[in-house]
Amino acid sequence: GESVGLHLPTLSVQEGDNSIINCAYSNSASDYFIWYKQESGKGPQFIIDIRSNMDKRQGQRVTVLLNKTVKHLSLQIAATQPGDSAVYFCAGPNAGGTSYGKLTFGQGTILTVHP
Amino acid sequence: EAGVVQSPRYKIIEKKQPVAFWCNPISGHNTLYWYRQNLGQGPELLIRYENEEAVDDSQLPKDRFSAERLKGVDSTLKIQPAELGDSAVYLCASSPDHLDRSYEQYFGPGTRLTVT
Numbered sequence: 001g002e003s004v005g006l007h008l009p010t011l012s013v014q015e016g017d018n019s020i021i022n023c024a025y026s027n028s029a030s031d032y033f034i035w036y037k038q039e040s041g042k043g044p045q046f047i048i049d050i051r052s053n054m055d056k057r058q059g060q061r062v063t064v065l066l067n068k069t070v071k072h073l074s075l076q077i078a079a080t081q082p083g084d085s086a087v088y089f090c091a092g093p094n095a096g097g098t099s100y101g102k103l104t105f106g107q108g109t110i111l112t113v114h115p
Numbered sequence: 116e117a118g119v120v121q122s123p124r125y126k127i128i129e130k131k132q133p134v135a136f137w138c139n140p141i142s143g144h145n146t147l148y149w150y151r152q153n154l155g156q157g158p159e160l161l162i163r164y165e166n167e168e169a170v171d172d173s174q175l176p177k178d179r180f181s182a183e184r185l186k187g188v189d190s191t192l193k194i195q196p197a198e199l200g201d202s203a204v205y206l207c208a209s210s211p212d213h214l215d216r217s218y219e220q221y222f223g224p225g226t227r228l229t230v231t
Binding site: 034041042043045046049089091093102103104106 | 119155156157158159160163171206208218219220221222223224225
């Protein structure tokens with residue numbers, strides 16, 4: 001199975017700064033990771049994903065970096081805005097069998113953006 | 116495109132009472148998931164459906180929890196009887212059928228259950 005965890009439970013940044021949220025995973029066979037954003041009172045929202053054959057993937061203002069050597073991934077948010085304030089989860093799959101499609105979520109990092 | 120719909124959004128019940136949650140997935144998504152999210156934690160999978168078949172219910176506490184998806188579209192999750200520890204947000208999610216996108220899960224807003 002997969003175990004994912006986050007280094008810091010909270011992160012506070014100033015508007016306009018870049019944010020970096022980190023995540024560690026345990027299963028070296030994991031081949032896919034997803035970052036979700038969850039705002040208060042809402043379900044998690046898909047942000048960006050990355051497959052293990054990639055080191056980096058960019059979206060709109062977000063970049064995910066994957067370091068398979070140390071089993072670490074990060075989410076970078078450029079020019080952080082107050083609307084980015086939320087809880088961010090990394091998630092990874094359990095491999096194979098009936099667990100295909102089963103995601104294991106980390107605990108989450110609370111991002112607070114100050115105007 | 117309409118998202119995943121869940122109802123009710125909030126539910127407060129006394130312990131030992133039954134409760135049911137309803138979910139309608141995104142149109143065309145045959146895979147449906149029920150998760151439980153405790154305060155300050157990530158979602159934890161309870162059950163996954165492929166069409167009307169429950170393909171992974173290993174994390175579902177079957178003594179009090181049950182789920183159904185009779186026609187392979189909407190789904191109901193039931194707890195009977197509820198316990199204080201069941202207080203949580205119950206999330207429903209769905210994903211596209213294509214193998215490469217099966218991890219791309221779209222979540223509903225959840226039902227916040229409070230058991231008193």
